[in-house]
Amino acid sequence: METRVNLSKSDPTAYTALLAMNEAASAAADAAGIDPKLRELLKIRASQLNGCSYCLRMHTRDALKLGESTDRLSVVAAWADSEYFSAVERAALALCESITLVSVDHVPRGVYTMASAVLTNEQISAVSWLSAAINMFNRIAITSRYPVKP
Structure with a gap:
């Protein structure tokens, strides 16, 4: 694997600001009642779409620590075709996917x-901020080529 500038270390002020934004997004998710396991599923799904192996490994481990099932983790990439996810989870995953792929469909109506049919305004906001944060982390890890070794 090639060596690249580690963006999280090359500009610690910018990275610290991203960490603070992520903490604020997590606090908003707490306040909005977004389940911690769902937060990890959102991070996993965005990381799958972006191809970020570093974040995939981290958030899959985090989800397992929270008690997420291996069955749900194994089908999160195909969540829309499974019956494993509640209406709230499906809405949050759809929104997260659309935000992640914003250049494709601009978060369609x-x-x-x-x-908005199943999430409160606070939950929509929290899912949106969590999605924005993981997408930033994905871009930093991928651009920096964070190593992912067994």
């Missing part, structure tokens, strides 16, 4: 309507 249908996704937002589905989310």
Whole structure:
């Protein structure tokens, strides 16, 4: 694997600001009642879409520590075709996917309507901020080529 500038270390002020934003997003998720396991599923799904092996490994481990099942983890990439996820989880996953792929579909009305049917405004905001944060972390890890060794 090639060596690249480690963005989290090359500009610690910017990275510290991202960490603070992530903490604020997590606090908002707590206040909005977003289950910690769902937060990890959102991070996993965005990381799958972005191809971030570093974040995938980290958040899969975190989800397992929280008690997430291996069955749900194994199908989160195909959540829409399974019956493992509740309406709230499905809405949050759809919103997270759409935010992650914003250049493809610009968070279409249908996704937002589905989310607003089952999520409160606070939950939509929290899912959106969590999605923005993991997407930033994915981009930093991928660009920096964080090593992922067994």
